[in-house]
Amino acid sequence: MRTIIHKADSRGYADHGWLKSYHTFSFAGYNNPQRMHFGALRVLNDDFVAGGNGFGRHPHNNMEIISIPLEGTLAHSDSMGNEGTIQPNEIQVMSAGTGVAHSEFNGSEVDPVKFLQIWLFPNKENVTPRYDQIKIDPVDRKNKLQQIISPNADDEGTWIHQDAWFHLADLDAGNTIEYVLKGEGTGVYIFLLEGQIDVAGEVLNRRDAIGITDVSSITLTAKENASILIMEVPMV
Structure with missing residues (x-):
């Protein structure tokens, strides 16, 4: 057995006021050569977005993207025509494949939304973009x-x-x-x-x-x- 420990306080952190984000692996302004990925797991962001704020439409390709809401409501829109909200006890996945653009906003003007955004390297590239959202009990x-x-x-x-x-x-x-x-x-x-x-x-x-x-x-x-x-x- 081999293990690697990543304590909560060792993560990268960005505070943009409306966005507070902890980065387990190198992301955006956080660049740690010792924390690039764990196998196919490339990104694990622990995000807090204030009411009325979010990420404007931006592109991705050849990445498997998973969103797990923890508190509040996340509003999603993408270039595949999907539009709606995701809440705790729902899981969203998006296969970016050949290319997709999406936005993620807080679905509330008042209450914060907290969610995990996770990226995995895919096992095949340039697939047709795909979206799915499920409820879990x-x-x-x-x-x-x-x-x-x-x-x-x-x-x-x-x-x-x-x-x-x-x-x-x-x-x-x-x-x-x-x-x-x-x-x-x-x-x-x-x-x-x-x-x-x-x-x-x-x-x-x-x-x-x-x-x-x-x-x-x-x-x-x-x-x-x-x-x-x-x-x-x-x-x-």
């Missing part, structure tokens, strides 16, 4: 794993152009779960949304993360009530 992750993303359209959750699997779990204090890796040559990046957990001999607190490779399964124990995002991605 929080009951389905209570003291168990809830799959939200996979490579397979027929599996639980939504899918992307990458051999990656994402799971959420909400664990009560004292509960333990085991995650068994699904792919070959993959690693697991665990991002603790809330609470405290014990994993791979390390204690993680809110917004801490750990990358783990060279294992076939991982055991996570909640030391206090915890919300966890588990991302299994190719390491090559």
